[in-house]
Amino acid sequence: MTLPDTPNTDLPAATNALQLHxxxxxxEKALVHGVQHGILDAARLDAICTDAPKGMVQIARYFGSEFLRPELEKARDRMVNLISLYLLETTGGDLTQAAISLRDHSFLSRSKGGSDMLKRLIALPESSNFGMAGYADAQTPLLALWSLRSHADYRAELARRSQIASAIGAAQWLAEQYDLDTDELEAAGADAEAVIRTGLLMQALAPKAMHLGEWPSAVALEKLVTAQRKKKRAAPTQLQLPAGVPADLRALMQAQCAAVLADLAKLLDSAAPLRALLRPTGxxxxxYFLLDDPLAEVDRYHRSLDALQEGGEPPQPASKTWMKTTQGNEDEHSLLTLFLCVAAGAPKKTLLTEKTAASLVRRIRKSGLQPELATAFIRSHAPGAHQSDYIDLWNSFVQESAKTLGSDMDYQMHDALALLRRECHVAG
Incomplete structure (x- = not known):
C-alpha cells in the first residue's frame, strides 16, 4: 500500500487513520482474548490441544477419510469454522462471553454445537414448492458446504429458510381448513405462496366455502366470480383474515393481502374476459393454486357447444386456412404465436426461432400491433365452438403484453423476448 506524501488535513482525523481488518x-480471537484476560488458563489450553486432533479426525472421517492429509487439513478448517459459528451465534460476537464458553464447556461440544446449528438450518425447507419436500439425501454434502461458510451467510440463509418454513406452515393451515391434504399439495407441486393467496381469495369471495371444505378448481372459481359479477359486486378495499389464524402466521398472510386485492379488482371487473384471465398458462x-377437475372441464365444454347450437345451427368448422396454418398445433402457446404474427402483419407461424422472435419484436416496434387483425382472423377461420375462448385468450394476452412488446425502453429486447418465450412458442 502506498500512502500519500502529504495528508489531507481537511478530512477528519478518523479517515486518515489506517484501519486494519x-x-x-x-x-481464534476468542482464544487469544481469553488468554490475555486470564479467562483461559494453561490447563484449559492443554485440554483444547488434546481434544482438537480428536475432533479433526472425527470430522475428516465423517466427510471423507481421516487417512489423507488434505482431508485432515480441511477438517481443521471446518472445525474452527463450526466453533466460530457457534460462538458468534450464542454470544452475539462478545469475545469475553465466547472465552467463558470455551472455559466452561468442552472444546468438542462447541464444535458439535456449530454442527447442530447447520443441521437445523439444512432441515428447514429450501423451497416453498410442496413438490420439493422430502429430499433429505443431500444433508451430508450440504453440511460439508455450510461447514465452511461464514456466520453472515448462515444468518442470511436462516432468515430465508425460516420465511419459507412460515409460508409452508401458513399454506398448510389454510389447506387444512378446506380439508385439503398436504399430500395433495405435494403431488400437485403447489407453491405455498400460491396456496395462501388462493385461501385469502376464497375468504373474500366465499367465506362459507372454508366450512364446506371446497377448495376451488378453475371451473368452480369461474362460476363463483361470474355469479359475483352478475351481482355487480364491487372489489373490496381490504381483506379479513380467516378466523382462528395462529398469531405467528398472521403477518405472513397479511403480506399477501395487497396482491390478492389487486387481483380481486381484475376478477370482478366485468370488462375483463374471465376465461382468458383464468387460462392455465396465464x-x-x-x-394461485387451483385444483384440476377434468370432469368439470369436459362438462363446461359440452355446455358451451349446447349454447352455440341453441339456434339449431351447428358450429362453424375450422377453415382450410386454419387447418393449414395450425397443422393441428392448437395449444395456447402455438395459437398466441399465430395471433401475434397476424396482428403484426408477419408471416403466419405457430413456432418462432429466437431469430424470428427478435425480428417480430422489431417489426412490432417499427410498425405497431393491430390486435383487431387477429380477432378478425379468429372469427373468419377458427372453429366456431372455440372462437369466443380464442378471442378472450388473445385479448388477455394483448392487455398483459402489448406495453412490453412495444416498449422503447427495452433496448436489448430482453423483456420482450422473455415474454415471448413464456407466452408463445419459441424454439431455443
Whole structure:
C-alpha cells in the first residue's frame, strides 16, 4: 500500500487513520482474548490441544477419510469454522462471553454445537414448492458446504429458510381448513405462496366455502366470480383474515393481502374476459393454486357447444386456412404465436426461432400491433365452438403484453423476448 506524501488535513482525523481488518476466525480471537484476560488458563489450553486432533479426525472421517492429509487439513478448517459459528451465534460476537464458553464447556461440544446449528438450518425447507419436500439425501454434502461458510451467510440463509418454513406452515393451515391434504399439495407441486393467496381469495369471495371444505378448481372459481359479477359486486378495499389464524402466521398472510386485492379488482371487473384471465398458462393462474377437475372441464365444454347450437345451427368448422396454418398445433402457446404474427402483419407461424422472435419484436416496434387483425382472423377461420375462448385468450394476452412488446425502453429486447418465450412458442 502506498500512502500519500502529504495528508489531507481537511478530512477528519478518523479517515486518515489506517484501519486494519482482523480476518482471524472468531474462535481464534476468542482464544487469544481469553488468554490475555486470564479467562483461559494453561490447563484449559492443554485440554483444547488434546481434544482438537480428536475432533479433526472425527470430522475428516465423517466427510471423507481421516487417512489423507488434505482431508485432515480441511477438517481443521471446518472445525474452527463450526466453533466460530457457534460462538458468534450464542454470544452475539462478545469475545469475553465466547472465552467463558470455551472455559466452561468442552472444546468438542462447541464444535458439535456449530454442527447442530447447520443441521437445523439444512432441515428447514429450501423451497416453498410442496413438490420439493422430502429430499433429505443431500444433508451430508450440504453440511460439508455450510461447514465452511461464514456466520453472515448462515444468518442470511436462516432468515430465508425460516420465511419459507412460515409460508409452508401458513399454506398448510389454510389447506387444512378446506380439508385439503398436504399430500395433495405435494403431488400437485403447489407453491405455498400460491396456496395462501388462493385461501385469502376464497375468504373474500366465499367465506362459507372454508366450512364446506371446497377448495376451488378453475371451473368452480369461474362460476363463483361470474355469479359475483352478475351481482355487480364491487372489489373490496381490504381483506379479513380467516378466523382462528395462529398469531405467528398472521403477518405472513397479511403480506399477501395487497396482491390478492389487486387481483380481486381484475376478477370482478366485468370488462375483463374471465376465461382468458383464468387460462392455465396465464399470469393470474401462476399466482394461485387451483385444483384440476377434468370432469368439470369436459362438462363446461359440452355446455358451451349446447349454447352455440341453441339456434339449431351447428358450429362453424375450422377453415382450410386454419387447418393449414395450425397443422393441428392448437395449444395456447402455438395459437398466441399465430395471433401475434397476424396482428403484426408477419408471416403466419405457430413456432418462432429466437431469430424470428427478435425480428417480430422489431417489426412490432417499427410498425405497431393491430390486435383487431387477429380477432378478425379468429372469427373468419377458427372453429366456431372455440372462437369466443380464442378471442378472450388473445385479448388477455394483448392487455398483459402489448406495453412490453412495444416498449422503447427495452433496448436489448430482453423483456420482450422473455415474454415471448413464456407466452408463445419459441424454439431455443
Amino acid at each position: 482482523d480476518a482471524r476466525p472468531f474462535f 399470469v393470474f393462474r401462476a399466482r
